[in-house]
């Protein structure tokens with residue numbers, strides 16, 4: 448039997464003070480160029496490397512797959528790491544199978560925790576934050592596993608028809624003020640539910656009116672700009688003189704489209720890019736999931752489920768066939784790194800190695816986001832008009848906004864108030880969607896948590912490599928993402944802007960891909976553990992609000 452663990456590891460003195468990844472020139476080879484030293488902490492690599500030299504736990508006998516790790520914000524600009532692990536326990540381990548090996552899984556989890564704790568200088572503390580048994584029968588069929596999060600399709604459809612869904616959704620909405628505030632009526636139809644459960648994903652065409660989505664993006668853009676203003680030392684209420692401020696939004700500023708990031712140079716289906724071997728941080732359990740091959744690439748040998756035997760990088764990208772050769776990402780094919788520090792209203796950050804994803808993100812709801820109400824309250828006082836900000840003419844049908852260019856002069860000091868209402872409407876709809884999903888969920892499969900992130904891609908040809916948002920699981924399993932909902936906030940989007948969400952279809956649908964342009968108001972809803980997706984290189988400012996539910 449297999450158990451999935453998430454182990455949260457907090458840096459010790461040596462981990463936080465000395466950056467092992469930093470060379471004499473002061474650059475961390477794992478960090479984006481110019482990134483603050485703590486953006487992608489070198490100590491994570493050291494900890495992960497040290498831990499993965501243990502492939503079998505001595506007491507429990509469990510074999511350990513070290514799938515990867517991601518950095519998450521911790522405090523004062525520092526990061527903790529979350530290590531993803533799959534434990535293989537013999538079926539007859541522990542309590543005779545009666546408790547599905549719960550006791551031995553707990554023992555093995557303790558052993559893993561102790562292993563992290565033994566790296567005394569680097570690690571201050573570690574604990575397991577999520578533990579779930581991976582379905583034995585669903586090992587090769589992630590969709591079948593994830594589908595069990597919900598009642599069977601026929602029953603789900605019946606619930607959509609019946610007052611049942613409304614009543615249950617209303618009941619859970621009552622416990623969630625954000626959902627109660629949602630306007631715009633029911634979200635999920637029978638057809639939506641069927642396609643979510645049959646295909647793993649569904650497109651909700653008008654999740655919010657396009658003008659609302661664009662309004663939400665204006666607030667996000669303003670936040671990016673405000674971050675810059677605050678960084679420049681002019682935080683505080685009231686209009687802000689911008690004479691000495693950096694160009695608006697420059698931290699995540701649109702950059703010139705580097706020639707080799709032009710759409711033509713991007714091989715259609717060979718997006719995975721080379722990753723320095725020692726920069727193995729993997730943002731998502733995704734990299735551990737079996738992947739169906741991109742259509743244009745010859746089959747690669749992919750370790751099924753990151754088998755422990757795969758060495759050395761467990762889940763490192765496999766070598767590519769010649770005509771799908773990995774490309775090293777051009778140095779300037781990424782937004783400029785964000786400054787570190789805790790003073791920025793929405794705490795934009797660069798969360799991942801630039802080879803995996805090129806967006807700037809900020810938590811905006813629920814987890815990690817207790818600062819958000821305060822940040823939103825500050826924002827109206829910090830609104831420079833910004834080249835990043837979508838304008839009214841971006842709303843559906845309006846002329847498309849040209850991608851911003853490098854070196855575009857910052858607009859003259861000109862502050863305006865961007866109301867938070869549209870942004871709050873999108874959050875409320877995401878809360879209402881959660882209430883409907885809860886009404887369709889199988890017993891105890893969803894615990895009613897969510898987190899919401901704002902993401903911004905500069906118009907520089909960056910995207911997000913193919914991944915899934917979680918490992919497939921069908922049960923409660925702690926704080927693990929189960930359903931993803933991405934709401935796009937980009938008015939006037941045209942094909943030349945790129946930036947489509949490329950969804951890999953399930954095997955029974957042929958395993959091809961579907962490209963979904965990120966048009967304002969559209970939402971893509973999918974099962975986090977089984978739908979592979981990527982963001983194609985984007986050549987216009989691209990905004991989205993993404994909710995994860997579990």
Ligand SMILES: O=C(O)CCC(=O)C(=O)O
Pocket residue numbers: 902911916933947948965980981982991993
């Ligand atoms: O923005 C998108 O289209 C998808 C983003 C995504 O895949 C993620 O944040 O995990």
Ligand SMILES: [Fe+2]
Pocket residue numbers: 914915916980
């Ligand atoms: Fe994703």
